[in-house]
Amino acid sequence: MTDTIKAHGRAHRRSARVPLLNHFSHDDRVLIVITADPDSIASSVALKRLLWRRVAHVSVASTNECRRPDNLRLVAALGLDLLHLPKVDLSHYTKLAMVDSQPHHTPQTADLHFSVVVDHHPVGHRDHHRPQPEFTDIRPDYGATATIFTQYLKAARIKPNQLLATALFYAIKTDTLNFVRQGQIEDMQAFRWLYPLIHHPLLSQIEQAPIGRKSFKYLLAGLNNAVFHNNFAAVCFEKLDHPDTLVIAADFMMQIEGVSRAFSCGIVDGKLVVVFRSLGIRSGNLGRLAQEAFGAYGSAGGHKNMARAEMPLPAVDPKGTMTTAQLFGFVIRRLREALGKKSPTAEEAAEAYLRRRPAAGAPRPGPKP
Ligand SMILES: [Mn+2]
Known part of the structure; x- marks a missing residue:
């Protein structure tokens, strides 16, 4: 009682x-x-x-x-x-x-x-x-x-x-x-x-939930489509089973010679997910970049050299009519716009010029191919 x-x-x-x-x-x-x-x-x-x-x-x-x-x-x-x-x-x-x-x-x-x-x-x-x-x-x-x-x-x-x-x-x-x-x-x-x-x-x-054998197939297919531009690498996954595959792909791209920035993106669980990696040296703040490019569409943020954006598909494509290729186009466009905003200030430009100026007597480097 x-x-x-x-x-x-x-x-x-x-x-x-x-x-x-x-x-x-x-x-x-x-x-x-x-x-x-x-x-x-x-x-x-x-x-x-x-x-x-x-x-x-x-x-x-x-x-x-x-x-x-x-x-x-x-x-x-x-x-x-x-x-x-x-x-x-x-x-x-x-x-x-x-x-x-x-x-x-x-x-x-x-x-x-x-x-x-x-x-x-x-x-x-x-x-x-x-x-x-x-x-x-x-x-x-x-x-x-x-x-x-x-x-x-x-x-x-x-x-x-x-x-x-x-x-x-x-x-x-x-x-x-x-x-x-x-x-x-x-x-x-x-x-x-x-x-x-x-x-x-x-x-x-x-x-440490294991990457399934099925994921390996997706990983391979995605890496096959990798694109390089100067020190920049991008992997877009047509098909994806798990967002972790994006992390593995971006980390892998960072190991390729000359790559100092990489991103991977794909659609999984009704979300457009973008994973960013960089060496973090003179490549800007990725967390801020992710926020600027994708913050309006979902959650985006991260560290200087690691970041991530997750956007519910309806936020990006309210009518649900975009193809995978168009969604990737959106990612690239937003990134380009966000990067474009960060044009160097006059001081930074001057500093970069001084750094690049050849030492007296040294031959002027020709234009890059
Ligand atoms: Mn929650």
């Missing part, structure tokens, strides 16, 4: 600290809807943990088919039975929750009523004719939804087990691109709080 009272008191305090919990009751059957990536997978498992013993049942369903090796490893490690939304009978559930996305992001979910939405993407257009969720927590300045859920767990005084901690940690790591993209102080704090709780061998297993 006292145990029940204690448990009840604890539950009561918990929902006072985590208001989201007030929107569920004991006979609820909850379906958490995600678009599978590490952040949404980790966030859904965190929500499942928060709802543990508070609702009758929780399932997780994904709008997309989960195929990326790291995602598959994460799902397997968490023992998550991830359903595929189109195959789910929604009448089995009394409440829908969405994490790391908003209902209008995918046509599949635009007409569904969600009780709870927790996300870190910019707040999208709200259709006031549709019933609004009873609870929304959208924090566009956060690097990951996993950060919000880490805060919820902390507030609820729940210490995540090693698996969940590792998943949340990995989610923050990947969604902030190791903190080069929009890393907030809150993300850092969550990261630090999780660090002593994670399972390191599992983390490296997830991070």
Whole structure:
């Protein structure tokens, strides 16, 4: 009896600290809807943990088919039975929750009523004719939804087990691109709080998800189309199975003699992805370049010598009519425009001239072919 009272008191305090919990009751059957990536997978498992013993049942369903090796490893490690939304009978559930996305992001979910939405993407257009969720927590300045859920767990005084901690940690790591993209102080704090709780061998297993043999074929086909221009190399993939193939291709191009800048691009998981690499010596800041060229279309940023842009296809091609070649044309055009803006200032030009001026007596170099 006292145990029940204690448990009840604890539950009561918990929902006072985590208001989201007030929107569920004991006979609820909850379906958490995600678009599978590490952040949404980790966030859904965190929500499942928060709802543990508070609702009758929780399932997780994904709008997309989960195929990326790291995602598959994460799902397997968490023992998550991830359903595929189109195959789910929604009448089995009394409440829908969405994490790391908003209902209008995918046509599949635009007409569904969600009780709870927790996300870190910019707040999208709200259709006031549709019933609004009873609870929304959208924090566009956060690097990951996993950060919000880490805060919820902390507030609820729940210490995540090693698996969940590792998943949340990995989610923050990947969604902030190791903190080069929009890393907030809150993300850092969550990261630090999780660090002593994670399972390191599992983390490296997830991070080093193998490149499948199928990817090798794509890699080979892409590298075959490599283009060189002075010290610049570009690889555009007609077909791509995994964004990591872009990273491998760009890193590989950097090993070719005379190449000091490389980029690779391709379309994967409904996104146009561009990966940049450079030696970082007199080649400008790639993070800034990526931001300038592609920031208006999606997330873009990075370091001086490593950067990345990820643009949802509808942002680049709202009508969905562009061919692969036209999409690559767009990438090149935007890059050229962004590079063009950085014409050297007079001082830099003078300095470059002085550097290039031949020493007295030395023959003048002829024009380059
Ligand atoms: Mn996310």
